[in-house]
Amino acid sequence: MRFLDKAELLETFERAAVLGGYRKAAEELQISKATVSRRIAALESMLGTKLFIRSSVGTVLSPSGISLLEKTSVLLSRFQKLSAAPDEDGPRLRGTIRVSAPSAIGNGxxxxxxxxxxxxxxEVSLDLTLTLGPVHIIPPECDIRINHGLYPCSNARIHKLGDMRRMMVASVxxxxxxxxxxxxxx
Structure with missing residues (x-):
């Protein structure tokens, strides 16, 4: 599951927990109550724990839900700050960023x-080049190269972004x- 999908699940959980119910969360997020229910069920399945205790009186957070809410509120606050438009008074990004990546990573x-x-x-212009096959030299016109595996290059900073699971399949x-x-x- 992609990060943005997980963030959506966490946001839905956080709104339901803070507002005290699925219906109120659905209204605020402008989605159906069924969608809220599906998202929370998906998050519970992913985490392997119940986040809400449902009864005839209403819905309250489980101990796991309380623990997750504390962490989620901080995480979502940081995520919203990072994804918000820059302040008019603050520095703005301008110019062109040239990005190169394998087509599988680029398209997906x-x-x-x-x-x-x-x-x-x-104000940022993006110049994206998607490549087929391995690339062993960073093109001079490239600012950022996203690559599979190690990239032996002395004139570049290398940061691991994550792991990519691969599998080999064959027909019977x-x-x-x-x-x-x-x-x-x-």
């Missing part, structure tokens, strides 16, 4: 992030014909 993750970044920073007919691989060479 980067384009939505860059779209949101550009909405927040309208292929495996019955060629067998199961026992080593990477197979």
């Amino acid at each position: 993750l980067l384009i939505p992030w860059l779209t949101q970044f550009q909405r927040i920073n309208p 007919s292929y495996l019955s014909k060629y067998g199961y691989p026992k080593s990477p060479k197979d």
